[in-house]
Amino acid sequence: MNAESRQEGFELPAPGQADQAKSLELIELLVEQMRDGPIPFADYMATVLYHPTLGYYGSGQVAFGAGGDFITAPERSRFFTAGLAYEWRQARESGLGQEILEVGAGSGRLAIDLLEQLAAADALPERYTILEISPALATRQADNLQESLPPEVVERVRWIDAWSALDWSGGVVIANEVLDAMPVERFRWWPGKPETAERMLVGFGGQRFVWETRSADAGLRAAVEAIGARIEQPIVTPRETVLAEYNPELGQWLAEMAGALGAGDESWVYLFDYGSHTADIYRADRDEGTLKCHYRHLAHEDPFVYPGLQDITAWVDFQAVEQAARKAGFAIDGERSQAQWLLGTDVPQQVERELQARDSLTDQAQLAQEFRELVMPTEMGERFRVMRLRLGG
Numbered sequence: 001m002n003a004e005s006r007q008e009g010f011e012l013p014a015p016g017q018a019d020q021a022k023s024l025e026l027i028e029l030l031v032e033q034m035r036d037g038p039i040p041f042a043d044y045m046a047t048v049l050y051h052p053t054l055g056y057y058g059s060g061q062v063a064f065g066a067g068g069d070f071i072t073a074p075e076r077s078r079f080f081t082a083g084l085a086y087e088w089r090q091a092r093e094s095g096l097g098q099e100i101l102e103v104g105a106g107s108g109r110l111a112i113d114l115l116e117q118l119a120a121a122d123a124l125p126e127r128y129t130i131l132e133i134s135p136a137l138a139t140r141q142a143d144n145l146q147e148s149l150p151p152e153v154v155e156r157v158r159w160i161d162a163w164s165a166l167d168w169s170g171g172v173v174i175a176n177e178v179l180d181a182m183p184v185e186r187f188r189w190w191p192g193k194p195e196t197a198e199r200m201l202v203g204f205g206g207q208r209f210v211w212e213t214r215s216a217d218a219g220l221r222a223a224v225e226a227i228g229a230r231i232e233q234p235i236v237t238p239r240e241t242v243l244a245e246y247n248p249e250l251g252q253w254l255a256e257m258a259g260a261l262g263a264g265d266e267s268w269v270y271l272f273d274y275g276s277h278t279a280d281i282y283r284a285d286r287d288e289g290t291l292k293c294h295y296r297h298l299a300h301e302d303p304f305v306y307p308g309l310q311d312i313t314a315w316v317d318f319q320a321v322e323q324a325a326r327k328a329g330f331a332i333d334g335e336r337s338q339a340q341w342l343l344g345t346d347v348p349q350q351v352e353r354e355l356q357a358r359d360s361l362t363d364q365a366q367l368a369q370e371f372r373e374l375v376m377p378t379e380m381g382e383r384f385r386v387m388r389l390r391l392g393g
């Protein structure tokens with residue numbers, strides 16, 4: 001079987017030979033996992049993204065930024081991080097603890113920019129912890145931080161790979177685009193009607209991976225009932241059934257986070273991601289759900305293409321996050337679009353000052369464009385959202 005590249009309407013660029021070989025090795029491993037029958041999509045996604053030597057994140061295959069597969073807000077502009085520096089100062093003024101914890105730090109860009117900005121403002125945290133489950137990315141982050149920051153700043157940074165390893169006295173937690181990178185389950189249903197839900201599994205069809213449909217198990221039934229209960233208006237649709245996803249790890253992840261943070265004083269948790277409310281995510285006209293794959297800045301919907309070489313994500317249901325966070329013991333401080341959040345910090349004034357300090361019109365235009373990309377509804381402004389959770393205190 002080949003690592004396939006065909007997509008409706010366009011051809012994805014072919015990977016190099018070494019990448020093809022790596023993807024084939026992962027395909028063989030997945031086929032072996034499917035020896036006794038199809039596997040849950042969440043298991044497929046966990047393997048293709050997080051296998052420690054062959055997975056997209058696990059092996060460090062992921063390429064962040066403008067020249068990579070996709071671009072996140074901190075990779076796009078340091079003004080995103082400037083908003084977080086503002087939040088950190090607010091937290092300190094409220095007497096919050098002295099620590100920052102970043103979950104899922106990618107290339108380390110956010111950590112570098114934030115520590116640089118806080119060092120310049122004489123507002124460094126006592127400790128900056130990175131919780132990263134990919135060993136290859138943790139190494140990449142450490143290398144990048146060492147290259148970019150003075151040793152006395154890097155000294156404050158440490159890495160852990162599980163909530164159970166966190167030693168925490170309280171402070172600010174940041175997770176940007178982590179929830180959308182967690183494995184999801186896929187199902188087919190008539191939107192809003194839990195009794196119609198069927199489970200989508202992944203099987204091997206001899207030449208390529210294929211979807212297989214099974215009746216819902218107890219886990220899926222409970223999840224779709226909770227989704228149905230959050231959709232206030234019954235959905236009237238002429239369609240038969242549509243595809244959808246949910247994050248089966250969400251409740252456990254938030255409970256572990258609450259357990260780990262609970263040992264310290266008050267914590268504020270900022271969860272940034274792209275997503276929406278339940279009724280919008282499970283809209284009847286989203287026939288294909290919200291699953292998206294990214295490969296060299298091309299977005300498509302086939303998670304079986306180039307296993308281990310492409311990113312797979314799904315939208316975050318912020319109402320599900322709110323429900324699970326409350327259950328885990330967090331208080332919810334509200335949820336806003338990235339634009340509303342950033343415009344409520346001191347970043348617009350900072351942009352204004354920087355614009356005035358630049359003589360060249362080209363430089364000014366570039367700077368304005370950088371900020372616009374973070375706040376415009378057609379860019380990251382609306383679809384990206386932030387929820388703040390609070391624990392303790």
Ligand SMILES: C[S@@+](CC[C@H](N)C(=O)[O-])C[C@H]1O[C@@H](n2cnc3c(N)ncnc32)[C@H](O)[C@@H]1O
Binds near residue numbers: 178
């Ligand atoms: C889409 S990348 C975002 C990277 C970075 N936050 C940014 O905005 O550029 C997702 C990151 O989260 C990490 N990750 C995924 N699931 C995680 C988990 N359960 N705990 C900690 N890190 C996780 C990945 O390894 C990766 O570093």
